[in-house]
Amino acid sequence: MKRTKITVGVTGINPIDSPGPGIPVIRGIRDSVEMESRIIGLSYESLDPGIYMHELVDKTYQLPYPSAGADRLLDRLEYIQSKEHLDVIIPNLDAELYSFIKLEPQLKQMGIHMCLPTLFQFEERHKFNLDEFGKKYDIPVPKSKTIYAPEEVYGLEKDFMYPVVIKGKFYDAGIAHNPEQAKTYFNKISAKWGLPIIVQQFVMGNEYNVVGLGDGKGNTIAAVPMRKQFITDKGKAWAGISIDEKILLDMTRKFVKATKWKGGFELELMKDANGKYFLLEINPRIPAWVYLAVGCGQNIPEALVKLALGKKVEPYTDYAIGKMFVRYSYDMIVDISEFEKITTLGEL
Amino acid sequence: MKINKNLAISENGFCLNPVTGESFSINPIGAEIIQLFKAGMTSEKVVKELCTSYNIDEATMERDLYDFVNVLKHHQLIQADEKN
Structure with missing residues (x-):
């Protein structure tokens, strides 16, 4: 060829x-x-x-x-x-x-x-819009609230049960067990990444992620779910395994179809003790663990390049289950x- | 008893639940029990089979099997709708 x-x-x-x-x-x-x-x-x-x-x-x-x-x-x-x-x-x-x-x-x-996603898609899926996003597209999300001042953490007990997750606009998060911890995370994260800060109800469970690619017309070109097996102190997956979870794939297709998402994305989800998945975040770009998808038979970066060039890309329908990635430093x-x-x- | 149909178990007793991504090391008897369930045997037949193979009394075998099945349930290795 x-x-x-x-x-x-x-x-x-x-x-x-x-x-x-x-x-x-x-x-x-x-x-x-x-x-x-x-x-x-x-x-x-x-x-x-x-x-x-x-x-x-x-x-x-x-x-x-x-x-x-x-x-x-x-x-x-x-x-x-x-x-x-x-x-x-x-x-x-x-x-x-x-x-x-x-x-x-x-x-x-x-x-x-x-x-790339459109500006509307990019803005709509922001962490501080996740509550509305979940309602609009009928996707379970943990309760969340956007705050702009450290004093606002003292009123959180009305709507949330501790622990809560304090999240930055782009990056960073901390689990707070009381208002004092929440305030500390507020100051630390807002100093680095600016405002607003997002308060999210903590969901106890296991973390799952999906890497995917949408063609902008509602079609899911690629999707591979993964369970994090080893997480660093920064919350990053250092090892993970591809899994066969239909619920996650259905959620992904539903998300892409409803939003007509264009480009790469990552869904971050938490599975609670009752087996229910909550969408925690939508990252509007390919995640760092994308090479697992390549190893499983879905070359998402290649497909994204072809989509960018306006070429027709057939959706991937299969991937290898039980493939792992293990990261290393060098x-x-x-x-x-x-x-x-x-x-x-x-x-x- | 119905073990999750996609459950992969190796000869060494290494077991992967492909839905959750969790993996387990199961001892030889546990692996044998899973294989018997996967082959479609009922709990009663598994008890009888193991009693014969290992020369063990039925009451002890039933109790141990019950404990093991609870562990399998806990780790979602048995299909949720199965009661037995």
């Missing part, structure tokens, strides 16, 4: 203790038998490990932080495009998605394709000259 040559820009190339999904996304694309890819890493920090993983990333450019705004990002992408002629960009980080969604028309004019030896280049020139 003649492989299509393609250049793909990938963000989130930081496989650290709270890993970005970029490297597993790249591994999926590299595994494609249909595409011969040149991979352009798009990084935010000079020590993002992906910058130095030359067997996976052909060249890396630094991007301005999302807080710098969409205009700065567009300027930078225009420069990168003049050098690299990107066909597709896959943004993988929550904090940058708003800017990329906003820039989608301009990037398309430049020849860069993406497969020390690379890097010459200072490489660090110097990325730090001073912003590219390597």
Whole structure:
């Protein structure tokens, strides 16, 4: 088979203790038998490990932080495009998605394709909208409330039973057993990720996740459920196993059909002692454990690239059950000259 | 007794519940019991079979089987609608 040559820009190339999904996304694309890819890493920090993983990333450019705004990002992408002629960009980080969604028309004019949720889809599934989202689409969600000031934690007993989960807008969460702990988490998380803070009823049980891909027309192109087997102190899965749970697949298809979700996503769920699943979060991008799906026979990154390019993609109907991923860390030896280049020139 | 039909059990007694992703190590007798249930045997037949194989009295076997079945229920390895 003649492989299509393609250049793909990938963000989130930081496989650290709270890993970005970029490297597993790249591994999926590299595994494609249909595409011969040149991979352009798009990084935010000079020590993002992906910058130095030359067997996976052909060249890396630094991007301005999302807080710098969409205009700065567009300027930078225009420069990168003049050098690299990107066909597709896959943004993988929550904090940058708003800017990329906003820039989608301009990037398309430049020849860069993406497969992203619409701004409405992106906003609607926010943690602070989850209550309404659950009601609208008839999906069980834990009771939640958005708060803006630390003093508000003192009124929570009216609506919640401790423990509660205190969550940041984009990242971070803590389980609070009393108002004092809730206030501490409020201050810690809001200082890092801003407001609002989301208070969610704690659900005791086991964590399950689904990685999926929607085509924007209501079709689920891919979906693989996973049970976390080992969780780090940051709440990240360090090992997991693909499972055969029809309820989760039905929930996923229902979510995609109802929202006409476009792009990759992750559903985070908790199964309580009665066997009922609660949707805790919808991440509007591919998760870092996506390579498990590739290993199970559903190459989601490859399918996403094809969707971005407007190609017809047949939905995956099967996957291997009982496949596990086990993550590991690894020390690379890097010459200072490489660090110097990325730090001073912003590219390597 | 109906063991979950998708339950995978290896020769070594390693058992994976593919619905929940939980895995268990089951001793040889436990694995044998699961295989007998999977083959469609009733509890009564399993008791008789094991009493003959291991030369054990029926009351003890019934009690041990009851305990084991409760463990299987606890871990959702038996289909929820099965009472026996």
